[in-house]
Amino acid sequence: MTTSTDPLLSVKNLRVRYVSSRGVMDAVRGVSFDLGREKLAIVGESGSGKSTVGRALLKLLPGSAKVTADTCRFEGTHLLDLSPKAMRKVRGHRISMILQDPKYSLNPLMTVGEQVAEAYRVHHPGARAEARERALAQLAAVKIRDPEHVYGLYPHEISGGMGQRVMIAMMLIPDPALIIADEPTSALDVTVRMQVLAILDDLVKERGLGLIFISHDLNLVKSFCDRVLIMYAGQVVEELKGSELDEAKHPYSRGLLASLPRLGERRERLSVLERKPEWLIEGASR
Amino acid sequence: MTAPMLEVENLSLHLGEGTRRRLILDGVSFSLKPGESFGLAGESGSGKSTVLRCIAGLYRHWTGTIRLDGEPLAARPEKDRCRLVQMVFQDPYGSLHPRHKIDTILAEPLRIHGMGDVDRRVDRILTQVGLGPRFRYRYPHQLSGGQRQRVAIARALMLEPRILLLDEPTSALDVSIQAEILNLLADLRTELDLTFLLVSHDLAVIEHMCHSLAIMRAGRIVETLSRETLAHGTPEASYTAALIKASERYDRELAGVLARED
Numbered sequence: 001m002t003t004s005t006d007p008l009l010s011v012k013n014l015r016v017r018y019v020s021s022r023g024v025m026d027a028v029r030g031v032s033f034d035l036g037r038e039k040l041a042i043v044g045e046s047g048s049g050k051s052t053v054g055r056a057l058l059k060l061l062p063g064s065a066k067v068t069a070d071t072c073r074f075e076g077t078h079l080l081d082l083s084p085k086a087m088r089k090v091r092g093h094r095i096s097m098i099l100q101d102p103k104y105s106l107n108p109l110m111t112v113g114e115q116v117a118e119a120y121r122v123h124h125p126g127a128r129a130e131a132r133e134r135a136l137a138q139l140a141a142v143k144i145r146d147p148e149h150v151y152g153l154y155p156h157e158i159s160g161g162m163g164q165r166v167m168i169a170m171m172l173i174p175d176p177a178l179i180i181a182d183e184p185t186s187a188l189d190v191t192v193r194m195q196v197l198a199i200l201d202d203l204v205k206e207r208g209l210g211l212i213f214i215s216h217d218l219n220l221v222k223s224f225c226d227r228v229l230i231m232y233a234g235q236v237v238e239e240l241k242g243s244e245l246d247e248a249k250h251p252y253s254r255g256l257l258a259s260l261p262r263l264g265e266r267r268e269r270l271s272v273l274e275r276k277p278e279w280l281i282e283g284a285s286r
Numbered sequence: 287m288t289a290p291m292l293e294v295e296n297l298s299l300h301l302g303e304g305t306r307r308r309l310i311l312d313g314v315s316f317s318l319k320p321g322e323s324f325g326l327a328g329e330s331g332s333g334k335s336t337v338l339r340c341i342a343g344l345y346r347h348w349t350g351t352i353r354l355d356g357e358p359l360a361a362r363p364e365k366d367r368c369r370l371v372q373m374v375f376q377d378p379y380g381s382l383h384p385r386h387k388i389d390t391i392l393a394e395p396l397r398i399h400g401m402g403d404v405d406r407r408v409d410r411i412l413t414q415v416g417l418g419p420r421f422r423y424r425y426p427h428q429l430s431g432g433q434r435q436r437v438a439i440a441r442a443l444m445l446e447p448r449i450l451l452l453d454e455p456t457s458a459l460d461v462s463i464q465a466e467i468l469n470l471l472a473d474l475r476t477e478l479d480l481t482f483l484l485v486s487h488d489l490a491v492i493e494h495m496c497h498s499l500a501i502m503r504a505g506r507i508v509e510t511l512s513r514e515t516l517a518h519g520t521p522e523a524s525y526t527a528a529l530i531k532a533s534e535r536y537d538r539e540l541a542g543v544l545a546r547e548d
Contacts, residue, residue, distance in 0.1 A: 045460040143545060160330070189329035189487065190532040191544050198541030216460065219490075223535035259465035261494035263534055264517045269472070270465035270494065 007034035008178060008210040009057075012071035016049070016056050016234075018064050027052045027065070029234040035178070037208045039201070041221035041242065044231035045256075050214050053231075054180045057212075058097055059087050075177060093123050096171035100183040102163025106155040112166045113139070113151025119170045138169040142199050161192030168199060178210045179203075186217070197224055218245065218260055230256070233280055252279055289356055290317040291481045292371075292449055297340060297350040310336055311348065312505040320448070323475060323482040325492035325499035327529070332502040334485045338451045341483070342373045355448065365399060372442035376454040378434035382426040388412075388437055389422040395444040407444065414477075415440045416470060432463035436470065443474070450475075452484040456491065468495060489533045493517055501526045 016028040028049045033040070042050045056067045057079060072079045075094065082090065099105045107115055116135040121127065132151075139147035142165040155163060164184060171179060181200065185193040201224070204211050215221050221228050225242040230253045238250040248254055255273035299311040311333050318324045326334040340348045343364065352359040354370050362370075375381040382391060392408045401407070409419040415436040426434055435455060442450055455471070456464040472495065475482055486492050492499050493516050500510045501523070509523040519530050528547075531540055 045462060190529060191329065194532050194536065194541045195545050197536050198538055198545070201536075201538060201541075218461070219534075220536060223537070256461060259462045261465075261468070261488075261490040263490045263493055263530065264519065266493055266513070266517060269469055272466050272469065273462035 009035040014069040038226040041225035041228040048231040049234040096176040098181040182214045291320040293317040293353040295351040299348040325496035328502035333505040371449040372447040373451040
């Protein structure tokens with residue numbers, strides 16, 4: 001039984017372990033968080049496990065990955081217990097994922113409109129004409145000015161910003177409750193990035209979606225997200241409000257912030273991050 | 287008044303054939319004093335990297351004038367240019383030969399230019415970029431991204447050039463590694479009295495590294511401004527102002543304004 005005060009997604013002690021002939025690698029080591037109808041950022045450097053968390057929730061990791069959690073509850077169901085078939089109903093339908101680079105994520109041989117319509121038909125088989133209508137409406141919803149024209153274009157004929165909007169349209173058409181966006185704007189120019197963020201922002205506000213925003217860009221999540229989880233070596237070292245990111249306490253978070261050049265705050269030298277082995281001790285921070 | 291180290295005057299470039307022929311650079315002009323660090327900023331497709339590629343000799347059919355240390359680029363023999371100006375590329379994973387050891391990568395320019403004392407020079411440069419001689423016999427795949435970018439910088443410095451062209455040298459790296467590379471570049475510039483031309487889409491990186499900068503859009507320079515003007519956010523062109531604001535923070539209102547102008 002879920003009530004409106006329950007979180008949309010509740011994750012407790014999520015772990016991802018890769019076992020191979022070369023040994024055991026723990027990519028995610030006990031991550032816990034709750035997500036409501038808000039924008040939650042997961043930030044960290046490459047290899048921190050931030051993308052792995054997103055993929056583990058959708059069960060998109062390869063078979064060599066062993067995913068466990070005490071709780072991984074979404075809309076009252078335990079995601080990790082779902083059969084592959086049941087998971088297919090959740091994936092794309094209730095939880096969608098937006099990837100970094102539209103160039104590689106869109107099918108180059110299909111027009112972008114057909115790809116958006118296909119996303120609808122997967123969950124509503126047979127409704128061809130309706131799918132087209134929905135796709136056009138969805139393209140308009142992500143602020144594409146001439147949806148009829150763009151519908152017939154191939155991915156190579158559109159810009160990166162337009163491609164990312166098409167991806168968002170595709171993810172939204174089944175009307176998900178949760179969007180996981182993995183570096184959705186890193187490949188985009190700043191002015192285009194701003195517009196794509198505005199679309200996501202409006203969706204969270206107007207439709208009451210939950211958004212997990214995976215990013216390496218501290219400056220951006222500070223002003224965009226409600227809450228921020230900072231990951232290091234598979235663990236969440238600190239959790240803060242986005243607006244209070246500058247008051248981070250953990251030495252790793254402080255180090256990251258200090259190594260970042262910022263407009264109007266020039267220092268002679270940027271401070272360099274020192275990584276301490278004790279940060280790796282499990283449970284030390286939470 | 288010191289003579290400029292690098293002078294670009296009315297640089298224009300067309301690419302493509304027939305109906306697809308496009309003007310990529312349209313009358314770009316700027317100049318750098320010796321020891322200065324100058325930034326080129328702009329969004330993708332603005333032509334900022336193309337300017338570097340013209341100076342590095344990767345495009346040859348441009349029009350206008352490029353002067354290196356007072357002498358037109360066109361009048362200089364190729365080898366002469368290489369001794370004066372070198373380039374560091376964006377992607378340290380793509381710019382190093384995967385089957386050459388670091389030793390081979392660094393010694394190659396010396397061999398081409400008939401410079402002796404190879405062992406000592408390679409060791410010295412590896413120490414200078416903070417890696418040390420023990421990296422000589424490794425392959426690029428045994429190195430991290432930051433270490434590879436250090437090798438790419440070392441390679442650019444082998445011929446003891448006066449000018450470094452830096453094309454997004456840290457955009458493929460994590461922020462903590464970016465800080466290390468930017469500090470290294472700043473140290474090298476002072477130590478070796480280098481002149482930098484840095485291309486970046488990140489205005490904060492440019493503010494940190496450069497004395498002044500030019501904002502490019504659609505092959506033209508929109509505005510040339512000082513580091514102080516950038517830091518105070520008081521440029522003249524509205525495009526520059528929008529770019530600065532968009533770099534600082536997410537702002538729902540500004541997003542609306544940008545969408546309407548688009």
